[in-house]
Amino acid sequence: xxxxxxxxxxxxxxxxxxxxxxxxxxxxxxxxxxxxxxxxxxxxxxxxxxxxxxxxxxxxxxxxxxxxxxxxxxxxxxxxxxxxxxxxxxxxxxxxxxxxxxxxxxxxxxxxxxxxxxxxxxxxxxxxxxxxxxxxxxxxxxxxxxxxxxxxxxxxxxxxxxx
Numbered sequence: 001x002x003x004x005x006x007x008x009x010x011x012x013x014x015x016x017x018x019x020x021x022x023x024x025x026x027x028x029x030x031x032x033x034x035x036x037x038x039x040x041x042x043x044x045x046x047x048x049x050x051x052x053x054x055x056x057x058x059x060x061x062x063x064x065x066x067x068x069x070x071x072x073x074x075x076x077x078x079x080x081x082x083x084x085x086x087x088x089x090x091x092x093x094x095x096x097x098x099x100x101x102x103x104x105x106x107x108x109x110x111x112x113x114x115x116x117x118x119x120x121x122x123x124x125x126x127x128x129x130x131x132x133x134x135x136x137x138x139x140x141x142x143x144x145x146x147x148x149x150x151x152x153x154x155x156x157x158x159x160x161x162x163x
Contacts, residue, residue, distance in 0.1 A: 005102035011091040013061050017131045024080050024136040028094050031075040057088035080136045098126040
């Protein structure tokens with residue numbers, strides 16, 4: 001019998017299956033349209049309030065350079081607990097929590113290059129599917145968070161001026 005060493009929350013982006021370590025997933029929320037933030041990167045959808053805190057929401061499809069998709073009843077926002085704080089990520093659907101043995105995840109192949117490669121922590125096989133395990137700390141880097149924070153401050157000052 002294999003000992004479970006890693007638990008992953010698996011989710012879909014298009015026809016591809018991705019995962020995040022269960023300890024990185026704070027909550028799974030039904031999709032709500034985020035409030036837009038002007039002058040932020042195209043892959044930042046906006047902000048939502050979660051537990052009385054405003055958090056950025058990233059369109060994970062755009063972040064890993066996949067084509068845009070229509071919001072469906074299965075669309076979810078995964079609230080990820082990163083080293084820089086909470087980040088919401090829009091995914092097409094959340095599938096399951098899967099347990100893996102410690103040998104069940106391998107590093108990404110050296111052929112992985114480009115923007116998407118920086119988000120990959122490893123590759124795992126869950127059931128009969130190959131799953132790309134994301135490094136959630138890289139979804140919104142410190143530099144990205146600074147850009148987002150500045151845009152949020154601009155929006156707050158514009159709102160205050162109108163009041």
